[in-house]
Amino acid sequence: MTLTRTSTLAAVPTAVLAGVLLLAGCASTVAGTPTPVGATEPGASSRFAALLTECDVVAPEKIAEAVGGDSIERGFFGAICRWTVGGPSGPVRVTFNWFETGGLDIERRTSEQLGYAVQDITVEGRRAVLSRPPQDPGSCGISAGGPAGGVVGWWVQFQSAGHPDPCDAAVALAKLTLNLSA
Known part of the structure; x- marks a missing residue:
């Protein structure tokens, strides 16, 4: 391809215009006060001091x-908390949730x-709901009114046959949670 004087002259203003637009786009004003990396507003860290401590409301040994x-192994801690428990009835999956709203x-x-x-029940004076999937006799979940609003819930799932009633375990965990939160 051969450049002619006309195409070169047309390219120069186009390049200048592109450069001006680029610089204009980068020259914007942002409202606010700059803060150094790692700095926070006063009191901001206190809002997150207890982030994910919901998973520690019941000691692992008690779970x-x-x-x-x-034996117990921590799995995932985030929006929900998960553990795998080992014992004479085989592995048990345990899940905890606390939905504040x-x-x-x-x-x-x-x-x-x-x-x-x-099934509607009461745990530690709070209304609660037991949920049992009909196709999985090793599973049971419970949801109860949380101590400061919202709901707390436990789900217990025995993986092997010959296990105790998973709803008894879920209720026991809900009692521990509500006792510790009172």
């Missing part, structure tokens, strides 16, 4: 004991929509 296990009626409706057997 293992509640499901009849003798959740509602017990929503938990109940969700379990019903999933086709679970649902």
Whole structure:
């Protein structure tokens, strides 16, 4: 390809215009006060001081004991908390959740929509809902009103046959949670 004087002259203004637009786009003003990396506003860290401590509301040894296990391994801690417990009944999967803006009626409706057997009970003076999937006799979940609003929930799933009632374990965990939170 051969450049002619006309194409070179046309390219120069185009390049200049592109450069001006690029510089204009980079020259913007952002409102606010700059802060150094790592700095926070006063009191901001206190809002996150207890982030994910919900997973520690019941000691791991107590979780293992509640499901009849003798060893426990932390799995995932985030929006929910998970453990695998080992013991004479085989492995047990345990899940805990604490939805600060959740509602017990929503938990109940969700379990019903999933086709679970649902039972209303009371735990430590709080309304609670037990949920049991009909196709999995090794599983049971419980949701109860949280101490400061929202809902807390435990799900227990025995992986092997010959296990105790998973709802007994879920209720025991809910009792531990609500006792420690009071």
